């Protein structure tokens with residue numbers, strides 16, 4: 001969804017930076033309460049991760065509830081489940097109220113073991129915890145309706161799915177109908193307590209600022225030590241209509257160390273009279289730190305289980321922000337009074353983004369909200385987690401890249417359409433040879449906190465292995481926390 005860029009100074013009650021599910025939900029809930037809001041996005045609405053999502057709507061989260069209970073206590077785990085369940089209900093009621101055609105439907109979810117060798121115990125443990133925190137509708141069943149043998153699995157009734165871009169389009173219309181403003185192609189350059197300035201030097205003066213840029217670009221360090229960026233991969237395969245029972249399917253994944261526990265996630269999207277689309281994701285890895293054969297691995301996994309596949313027309317990838325204590329950060333930016341953030345959504349950003357809409361609007365309207373403490377970005381629970389130390393140690397190790405040789409020693413080694421990082425005396429330079437053979441050079445030092453970026457051959461981007469900033473082959477920032485492009489040298 002494209003809107004005009006901001007072309008003058010404006011004053012509103014609340015300025016919202018980032019037009020994904022979080023920003024648009026905050027704008028929607030506030031505009032319903034009569035607040036004057038403006039949303040800006042430097043792409044278009046939904047051009048971030050919300051346009052790449054596979055859009056499972058569920059309270060069966062990436063992290064198991066027995067882990068959440070350990071971290072946040074029984075009441076905390078209960079509130080987390082309730083909030084994600086409420087988010088699905090809110091999405092459903094918004095779809096009805098605003099008459100949004102976005103293919104929303106209720107579907108059941110099934111969590112099964114990753115392989116015959118993985119243990120049954122975690123499923124039993126999860127069931128016990130879910131029952132203790134009041135989710136008695138979840139049951140252990142012998143099989144899922146998937147067309148392959150899953151063995152016993154947890155059945156989560158009445159979860160949901162929708163088309164995220166159609167939903168965002170409906171929210172945009174509803175926001176505008178209530179007097180809200182939306183500007184796209186508008187980059188927020190500077191942030192302060194009374195507003196923001198764009199890179200075209202217009203200002204939005206506002207009493208409250210909400211930064212919903214997936215990973216907060218207004219925060220230099222604090223939040224980025226509490227969460228870690230992962231890349232996840234998806235394929236879309238054409239299958240005969242109704243050949244797979246419509247449901248959400250997840251395996252329990254593998255513990256690879258670090259905060260992410262990569263798993264496979266599957267859903268079915270109706271396409272036309274004869275076809276459905278089987279959407280399968282997984283094979284996550286830390287941004288900038290491994291470019292394995294993710295698509296090939298997902299394809300293999302899928303073909304082994306879904307022999308009815310006709311072809312695989314779609315492949316895409318995206319960014320997942322993993323919080324160290326497995327719960328999103330939604331609320332006041334630490335040390336700020338009128339600046340709010342929403343980040344650390346893990347693979348559950350559709351519900352987290354909706355929770356952000358409800359919670360941040362309540363905080364701005366000074367209404368009590370029972371979820372405020374559990375999602376507070378200033379909470380301390382992540383200190384208890386060993387992954388907090390592991391992930392930050394991993395970041396520190398990335399700085400040794402400064403001492404290493406480059407990928408190539410001369411740009412003569414670079415083929416057209418390829419990039420690399422090379423050493424030039426004491427500095428490191430990112431180089432890219434375009435299809436015309438012209439070499440473009442940038443500083444390889446990430447503008448965020450000085451890590452050395454790496455070439456990602458799969459997506460032809462330069463990625464930072466520290467906190468996940470990503471840049472195009474021409475050095476333009478596409479994902480924060482860097483809010484600036486690479487320094488151009490030649």
Ligand SMILES: Cc1cc2nc3c(=O)[nH]c(=O)nc-3n(C[C@H](O)[C@H](O)[C@H](O)COP(=O)(O)OP(=O)(O)OC[C@H]3O[C@@H](n4cnc5c(N)ncnc54)[C@H](O)[C@@H]3O)c2cc1C
Nearest residue numbers: 018020022042048049050053054055056188318348349350
């Ligand atoms: C492949 C994939 C599959 C996923 N599957 C699921 C799923 O099944 N279920 C689920 O719940 N979640 C899923 N997720 C997670 C979910 O998609 C994300 O957590 C969620 O979309 C994040 O929403 P957001 O609004 O925080 O960020 P985004 O949607 O990324 O929006 C942020 C916006 O901020 C803008 N922006 C950034 N910096 C600036 C700036 N300086 N000025 C102006 N604008 C700026 C960007 O252009 C962007 O549009 C998935 C994610 C991926 C990548």
Ligand code: FES
Nearest residue numbers: 446448449464467
């Ligand atoms: S993203 Fe933090 S140093 Fe690059």
